[in-house]
Amino acid sequence: MPQITDTIAVPDDELEWSFARSGGPGGQNVNKVASKAVLRWKAETTAAPIPPAALARMKTIFRSRFTTEGDVVISSQEYRDQERNKEACVEKLAEMVRAALVEPTVRKKTKVTKGAKKRRLADKRRESAKKQSRRVGGSDD
Numbered sequence: 001m002p003q004i005t006d007t008i009a010v011p012d013d014e015l016e017w018s019f020a021r022s023g024g025p026g027g028q029n030v031n032k033v034a035s036k037a038v039l040r041w042k043a044e045t046t047a048a049p050i051p052p053a054a055l056a057r058m059k060t061i062f063r064s065r066f067t068t069e070g071d072v073v074i075s076s077q078e079y080r081d082q083e084r085n086k087e088a089c090v091e092k093l094a095e096m097v098r099a100a101l102v103e104p105t106v107r108k109k110t111k112v113t114k115g116a117k118k119r120r121l122a123d124k125r126r127e128s129a130k131k132q133s134r135r136v137g138g139s140d141d
Contacts, residue, residue, distance in 0.1 A: 014047065053103075074093055
């Protein structure tokens with residue numbers, strides 16, 4: 001049972017594993033052993049206590065990992081042995097759920113201060129006067 005946080009753990013019976021030949025490191029061994037691990041998790045019908053808002057965020061953040069049925073598909077082929085690739089898949093799943101659990105902070109609108117407005121207008125006047133003085137014929141006075 002992969003532990004995601006202190007309170008959230010995904011039951012093992014919800015995780016479907018499949019294995020394939022890997023394109024990663026392994027030399028001639030690559031052609032003989034199915035070391036690539038593919039994890040499939042039915043996120044829509046999970047018994048894990050994941051808030052619905054977090055699941056919705058997970059769908060938007062990791063859109064490419066979700067199938068049309070709502071399953072999460074994660075694969076790993078970075079290691080030479082199957083067990084380490086399984087662990088990598090579980091860790092990727094845990095990272096995805098942890099990232100989705102973090103609620104984004106709402107942006108608070110701020111107002112431009114009076115002093116900032118005055119400084120901006122004074123700078124504009126100063127730049128305008130500088131460019132006026134560069135004109136051919138001097139100033140219009």
